[in-house]
Each structure stands twice: as C-alpha cells, then as structure tokens.
Amino acid sequence: xxxxxxxxxxxxxxxxxxxxxxxxxxxxxxxxxxxxxxxxxxxxxxxxxxxxxxxxxxxxxxxxxxxxxxxxxxxxxxxx
Amino acid sequence: xxxxxxxxxxxxxxxxxxxxxxxxxxxxxxxxxxxxxxxxxxxxxxxxxxxxxxxxxxxxxxxxxxxxxxxxxxxxxxxxxxxxxxxxxxxxxxxxxxxxxxxxxxxxxxxxxxxxxxxxxxxxxxxxxxxxxxxxxxxxxxxxxxxxxxxxxxxxxxxxxxxxxxxxxxxxxxxxxxxxxxxxxxxxxxxxxxxxxxxxxxxxxxxxxxxxxxxxxxxxxxxxxxxxxxxxxxxxxxxxxxxxxxxxxxxxxxxxxxxxxxxxxxxxxxxxxxxxxxxxxxxxxxxxxxxxxxxxxxxxxxxxxxxxxxxxxxxxxxxxxxxxx
Numbered sequence: 336x337x338x339x340x341x342x343x344x345x346x347x348x349x350x351x352x353x354x355x356x357x358x359x360x361x362x363x364x365x366x367x368x369x370x371x372x373x374x375x376x377x378x379x380x381x382x383x384x385x386x387x388x389x390x391x392x393x394x395x396x397x398x399x400x401x402x403x404x405x406x407x408x409x410x411x412x413x414x415x
Numbered sequence: 416x417x418x419x420x421x422x423x424x425x426x427x428x429x430x431x432x433x434x435x436x437x438x439x440x441x442x443x444x445x446x447x448x449x450x451x452x453x454x455x456x457x458x459x460x461x462x463x464x465x466x467x468x469x470x471x472x473x474x475x476x477x478x479x480x481x482x483x484x485x486x487x488x489x490x491x492x493x494x495x496x497x498x499x500x501x502x503x504x505x506x507x508x509x510x511x512x513x514x515x516x517x518x519x520x521x522x523x524x525x526x527x528x529x530x531x532x533x534x535x536x537x538x539x540x541x542x543x544x545x546x547x548x549x550x551x552x553x554x555x556x557x558x559x560x561x562x563x564x565x566x567x568x569x570x571x572x573x574x575x576x577x578x579x580x581x582x583x584x585x586x587x588x589x590x591x592x593x594x595x596x597x598x599x600x601x602x603x604x605x606x607x608x609x610x611x612x613x614x615x616x617x618x619x620x621x622x623x624x625x626x627x628x629x630x631x632x633x634x635x636x637x638x639x640x641x642x643x644x645x646x647x648x649x650x651x652x653x654x655x656x657x658x659x660x661x662x663x664x665x666x667x668x669x670x671x672x673x674x675x676x677x678x679x680x681x682x683x684x685x686x687x688x689x690x691x692x693x694x695x696x697x698x699x700x701x702x703x704x705x706x707x708x709x710x711x712x713x714x715x716x717x718x719x720x721x722x723x724x725x726x727x728x729x730x731x732x733x734x735x736x737x738x739x740x
Contacts, residue, residue: 345519346424346472347704348624379472379704380425380627404624404705407472407519 339395341410342388348379350386350411352401360401362412367393374412377405386411416480417530419563423517425471425627428534428553428565431464432677433542440681443663444544444552447628447677448525448697450725451489454582455529457733458486458506460574465533466543468559470526471627472703474517475559483509483567484531484574490523490590490701505581506736523590523701531577532570546678548629580736586728590701597695598666598710599718603656603686607668611638615689619707620672631674631699633708638668640686649684656686664691674699694721 344350352360352375362374368388376383392414399411429452432445446452446469453463468475474492487494487503494501494517501507503526509515517526536543536554545553554563604612620633640653648657654668661680665687666672674691676699691699692713702708713721 379624381625382424384424406705407521407703 339413339415340390340392341398342374342386342412342414344377344386344405344409344411345407346377346379346384347404347406348377348384350399350401350403350405351376351378351383352397362394364394364396367391368414388412388414390414416567417483417534417565418478418480419475419559419565420478420514420561421476422559422561422563423470423473423475424558426475426559427469427545427547427557427628428466428536428543428559429469429545430466430533430543433540433544433546433552436540437660437681441540442546442678442681444542444546444628444677446527446544447700448489448527449693450588450697450729451525451701452527452529453729454504454586454732455486455488455527456533457729457736458488458504458577458580458582459484459529459531460570460577460736461529461531461533463729465529465568466536466553467530468528468534468565470517470528471520472524473519474526475528476514476516478514479509479511481511481567484570484578485509485515486529487517487526488529489526490520492517492520492526494526502581504587506577506579508575508578520703523588524703525700530567531574532568535566535568548678577736582732582735586732588698588701590698593698593701594706594708595711596699596708597692597713597718597721598689599692599715600689600712601687602659602662602665602690604688606640606654606656606686607688608639608641611640612688614638615666615672616710616712619709621707622702622704623671624704626702626704628676628678630676630679631702633672633674635671638672638688640668654686655684658682658684659687661687662690664693664696666690676700692718692721694718694725
C-alpha cells in the first residue's frame with residue numbers, strides 16, 4: 336500500500352505547521368494521521384483555519400514550508 | 416428556509432449597505448462587490464437592495480427547505496446542486512430538499528447567493544447588512560455557521576419563469592485579469608513626496624493575508640512623506656494628520672497602504688492619499704490574498720463617469736433579464 340494522496344489548502348493564506356510559535360508542530364513526517372486530524376493552520380483575514388486530513392495515512396512529506404504563502408487548492412502535505 | 420450545513424470561512428448576509436449613518440461612525444457594510452451582488456439579485460427578479468449571502472474564499476453548504484429560485488455570481492466557487500454542477504451568473508430552480516454546495520474560490524474572492532424574495536433577516540438601522548465588528552445586522556450580527564436557518568422573503572410564483580436566464584458573457588467579469596484599480600489622488604496626497612506619488616501609481620501592490628471587509632492591506636515599496644513640523648492635533652508619525660472623515664475606499668498609509676472597505680472605521684488621523692473609485696471597489700474586493708493590483712490615477716470626472724457607466728450597464732442587464740420573463 337503506497338498509494339499517495341495530498342492534503343490541500345481550501346483557501347489562500349499563510350501556512351503554519353504549529354498552533355503557536357513555541358509549540359511543537361501538529362504532525363511530523365512519519366506520523367500517522369486519522370481523517371479529521373489537524374495537520375496545520377492557514378491564516379487569512381486575521382483568522383486561523385484548521386487544515387484537516389481528509390483521510391488517514393502516514394505523513395510522508397510537507398510540500399510547503401512553515402509560514403509560506405499558499406494558494407487555494409495548493410497541496411500542503413503528502414500522505415501514503 | 417435555508418439551513419446552513421457548512422458556513423464557509425466568512426459568509427455574511429449583505430445588502431447594498433447601511434447608508435446614512437456615516438456621521439455617527441457607522442460604516443455602510445453591504446456587499447463588497449456591488450456589481451456581482453446586484454446582478455445576482457436581478458437574475459432572481461429582486462431589487463438591487465435585497466439581501467444576498469456573501470461568501471469569501473470558501474462557500475457554504477446548505478439545504479433548501481422550500482422551493483426557491485436562486486442565482487450565484489461573483490467568484491467562481493464551483494457551485495453544485497445535489498452534486499450536479501450548476502451555472503453561475505444564471506437563474507437556477509431549487510426544489511425543497513435540494514442541497515447547494517459551493518467549494519473554494521478558484522477565481523475571485525467573493526461569491527454571492529441571491530434567492531428570489533431576498534434573505535429575510537430583520538433590518539437594523541434600515542439595512543440587512545451584517546457588520547460583524549459590532550455584531551449587528553444580518554443573521555445575529557455574525558458570519559454564518561452550521562445549524563443557522565435563514566428565512567426567505569415572499570416572491571411571486573412567476574419568478575420561476577426566470578429559470579435558465581444567463582447574462583451575456585461580456586457582462587461576466589474575468590477576475591483573474593482585473594488587476595488595475597482606478598484611484599483619485601487626494602485628499603492628502605500633498606503629504607507624499609512627488610516620488611512617493613509616482614511609486615503609488617507605478618508599483619505592483621500585493622494583497623496581504625489580513626485583507627478583509629474592513630481594509631485591504633497591501634504590500635509593496637515604502638512611501639515617503641514630505642517632512643514637516645506636525646501641526647497641533649496631529650500625531651507624531653509623518654503619516655498622521657489632524658483627524659478627518661475617511662472616504663470609503665480611501666487609501667491610508669500607516670506604514671503600508673490600507674484601502675478602507677465596507678466595514679472600515681469612518682474617520683481618524685491618518686492622511687488618506689487616494690481613494691479607490693466606487694466603480695472599481697468591487698474589483699479590489701475580488702483580488703485574492705497574494706494577488707497583485709496596480710493603481711491607475713484618474714480625476715473625479717472620470718470616476719463619476721465610471722460610476723454612471725456601471726449603473727447604466729446594470730440597468731441594461733436588469734432590462735434584459737426582465738425581457739426574458
């Protein structure tokens with residue numbers, strides 16, 4: 336089972352991997368996630384929106400850096 | 416009745432705005448893209464001032480509990496009814512029990528859902544517009560959430576005859592290409608250096624992630640102010656002036672430019688160096704975060720002509736739609 340899927344941002348904004356600059360990231364490569372788990376935040380219009388996994392899997396790679404600009408529909412995380 | 420299943424990230428009930436209260440510090444609120452809001456209303460046979468649902472970046476999912484006639488305009492959020500894609504900028508029939516789902520915006524930032532009869536929320540100070548900062552108007556003064564129920568105003572049965580109407584392609588904005596926004600320099604452009612005035616109009620400005628219904632903060636080059644001894648009553652920052660009323664659409668430069676939008680503060684002590692003309696404010700409101708805009712300087716007469724042209728175009732669209740009935 337090595338089918339890869341990606342989690343995409345449903346909105347443009349700034350991507351954050353952790354809930355607070357002093358907190359550890361929500362998930363790291365190698366972690367397993369369940370559908371509904373928060374994998375990061377996107378900030379837009381002065382609010383932070385949870386980005387959730389839509390299926391379960393193992394995080395293989397982050398496709399964008401922490402605090403990078405993302406566009407709507409941009410792939411953020413690869414799962415396998 | 417419309418039952419909200421997913422509220423999106425910033426969906427509010429808006430009409431043309433709460434006008435006439437600016438002097439007490441009450442901004443108008445109202446649809447950020449007046450053109451898209453008005454066309455949506457016309458497509459379902461409403462007056463321009465009927466309340467619509469404005470959705471930002473991400474649309475709502477909602478179930479209609481009654482038959483309805485709807486139109487979705489503005490940003491493309493790939494709307495579907497019971498999973499089947501529906502036309503945008505067009506009149507669509509909805510049956511009781513149907514589920515309308517909008518996804519994220521691929522082009523533009525704000526989509527409008529109009530329903531024949533209008534969204535029937537109580538008027539506050541003569542308007543159904545939501546002003547979220549103080550929590551008045553619209554649905555409970557806030558953005559829509561799961562479980563909210565919106566009443567629909569009464570509409571005559573003949574509105575069904577509009578179903579299938581679609582406005583001409585030339586009247587559908589191509590938001591991806593609309594990157595030029597016209598401004599009138601002033602009221603206090605004299606506070607900028609000549610070089611800064613040129614920079615304001617020659618530069619590409621990037622819409623920041625903070626941009627919302629209150630203001631559009633733009634990233635770009637620094638703008639320098641003329642040096643002076645600050646007058647009595649003005650703050651110490653070179654961008655400070657003695658307090659004034661801010662024109663809607665005006666550009667202030669605390670550090671980077673902020674264009675004041677529908678929910679903005681109505682006055683204060685920052686120099687407003689230009690004003691986005693009313694006909695183009697909707698285009699700015701459709702620029703997504705990280706997209707760029709360029710300002711083109713026009714005079715007041717050109718701004719008034721542009722407003723007149725836009726009103727005439729909307730009137731033609733309304734007449735064409737009425738002709739279909």
